[in-house]
Amino acid sequence: AGFEPGSEIANMAILGYDLPTVFEGRGSLEAASMGVDILPGEMAMRCNLICIEDGKIKNHSAGHISSEEAHELIDFLQQELGDEIVRFYPGVSYRHLLKIKGGDKHLHCTPPHDVPGAPFRDVLVRPLDPKATDTAYLINRLIIRSQEILPLHPVNLRRKAEGKDMANSIWPWSPGYKPCMEPLSSHFGIKSGAVISAVDLIKGIGVYAGLRSIDVPGATGLYDTDYEGKVAAAIEALKTDDFVYLHIEASDEAGHEGNAELKKTTVEYLDHRVLRPLLSAADSFGEPLTIALLPDHPTPCRLKTHTNAPIPFVIYKPGETPDSVQVYDEDSVSDGYYGTLSGNEFIHAFFADPE
Numbered sequence: 001a002g003f004e005p006g007s008e009i010a011n012m013a014i015l016g017y018d019l020p021t022v023f024e025g026r027g028s029l030e031a032a033s034m035g036v037d038i039l040p041g042e043m044a045m046r047c048n049l050i051c052i053e054d055g056k057i058k059n060h061s062a063g064h065i066s067s068e069e070a071h072e073l074i075d076f077l078q079q080e081l082g083d084e085i086v087r088f089y090p091g092v093s094y095r096h097l098l099k100i101k102g103g104d105k106h107l108h109c110t111p112p113h114d115v116p117g118a119p120f121r122d123v124l125v126r127p128l129d130p131k132a133t134d135t136a137y138l139i140n141r142l143i144i145r146s147q148e149i150l151p152l153h154p155v156n157l158r159r160k161a162e163g164k165d166m167a168n169s170i171w172p173w174s175p176g177y178k179p180c181m182e183p184l185s186s187h188f189g190i191k192s193g194a195v196i197s198a199v200d201l202i203k204g205i206g207v208y209a210g211l212r213s214i215d216v217p218g219a220t221g222l223y224d225t226d227y228e229g230k231v232a233a234a235i236e237a238l239k240t241d242d243f244v245y246l247h248i249e250a251s252d253e254a255g256h257e258g259n260a261e262l263k264k265t266t267v268e269y270l271d272h273r274v275l276r277p278l279l280s281a282a283d284s285f286g287e288p289l290t291i292a293l294l295p296d297h298p299t300p301c302r303l304k305t306h307t308n309a310p311i312p313f314v315i316y317k318p319g320e321t322p323d324s325v326q327v328y329d330e331d332s333v334s335d336g337y338y339g340t341l342s343g344n345e346f347i348h349a350f351f352a353d354p355e
Contacts, residue, residue, distance in 0.1 A: 005308040006111065007252070008174065010296035011205050015245070016188075016347035017181060025105065025176020026201055031097055033203035033213065036089050038178040043103030043135070045175045046201075047088065047096040049073060049167035050112050052147060056119050060112035060256065061094040063165030064222065069155045070094060073167055080149055081142055091200050092221065098172045100139075104132035107139075109173035113256050114305045120169070139172050146170040183210025184243065188351050193243035196233050198225060202247045211245060221249040223266050227273040235281045238289065248274065255299030263301055279316075288318040292350050293328075310340055320354035 003009045003019055008026040012019060027044030031037070038044050049070055051058040062070075067090075074090040082088055089097040106129035115123050124143065127136040147169045150156055156166040184190050195206025196214045198221035203213045216233050218226030225248065234246045248270065254263035275293060282289040294313035297306045312333040323337040334340065338349055 004111075005297045005306040006174070007199075007296055007306075008201055008205070011202060011247075013343050014294070014296060014346055015184065015205065015209055016344040018344065022179050022181050023176070024179035026174035027097060027099075028176045028178055029204035029208065030091065030095070030200040031089075031099070031204065032207040033200040034089055034091060034097060036097060036099065038099065040178075041102060043100045043105050043175050043177060045098045045100070045103075045109075045139075045172040047098035048112050048171040048173070049094045049096065050169050050171045051165040051167065052120055052169045053165075055121070056117055057112055057115055057123075057171075058165060059116060060171070061253075062167035063159070064253075065094055065159075065165075065167050067092050069159070070096065070167065072155050073150060073153060076153055077146060077150075077170065081145055086138070086142065092198065094167070095200060096170075098139075098142075098170075100135065103138075103175065104129070104135045105175040105177060106132040107136055107175050109175060111173050112171045116304055125172070135175075142172070143170055179208060181208040183208075185210050188243075188347070190242045192241045193245070194234075194237040194241050195245045195247070196230055196237070197221075197245075197247035197249070199247065199249050202245075206245060209245075211243070212241075222253055223250045223262055223269075225250055227269055228277075231274055231277050234278065238281075238285065246274075251295070252297075252299045255301050256304055258301045258304045260301040282318075288354075290318075290350065291316045292346075294346075310334075313338075313346065315350055317354040 008029055026046045028038050030046060031044045048060055049062045049065055050060055051062045070093060071090040074088050074096050078088040085101045087099045091097055108126040108128055110123040125136045125139045127133045151166060151168045156168060159166050193211040194214050195203060195211040197203055198219035206213055214233050214237060216226060216229045218229050234244045237244045250266040251263050254266050278291060292315045295311045298309050298311060299306055312328060312330050314328055325332050325336045
């Protein structure tokens, strides 16, 4: 309660974390995946490369810029804007990291995917506490400076010539310090576990949760990701690990694009390229395998952003009597055995013994 329906909030809740106690922003979680340590007195932020057009946020992803192009731009930003206080770190595609020494996290920051079409000046960073005024000023100054220098970089000149969206601005958001999170093993008796994702945020949550991160070549975080490779990695991990958190980002990105047809395709891919082979493999394990399927949050195409509506989930436990629900959708599952669960109740239902 009291949190926006972001991926960091949703995935930490799914894994059972008490958000008011442990949440420290998205940036510090992604830093863990990137191998960047957040020291005492340092603040981390997610730093998107975005596209600004006519003074408005055109999209949150700079047209899903490639990691190779983005790394050139982030290195350039570090060279031009970085110093002993400010440090940029390259991530994947449009998702990067900004670390500020002495930064104050008490800021109002707007995720760019929440405000497509908004004039960027209307959603610049604001301090929530007078102590954070200098930090807010610094971040907004970095945004303006990035808009002055990025359009002239060869990467953006090339993208413009090719008719692609330019990555002509940074957009830092979700500030925080280093979190203090207990591993899942301390609560659920997991001896070992793994996380599989193309997204640094999910990998970082996994790191703090005590899960080893498995990288899959061809995992893009988009509709063209290597579904089969991720499933194969999950099945292999289950031979030795007690728990695997398999995350696939494709349908969320399609929702942010407002592309209903693409989102439908990604859901169909999840059905026959992910769930079906996982269920088939479950029969070959020497012990019962519990499988859950759920989104972390809705991303309706008509809104192009997250909402806080309840999400449908299914839990399969061998030996457990199924309920009467025959269709997996938001309306049908509300009549299911579990009803509506809140926050960290899901993980307890997942690990509970079959009835």
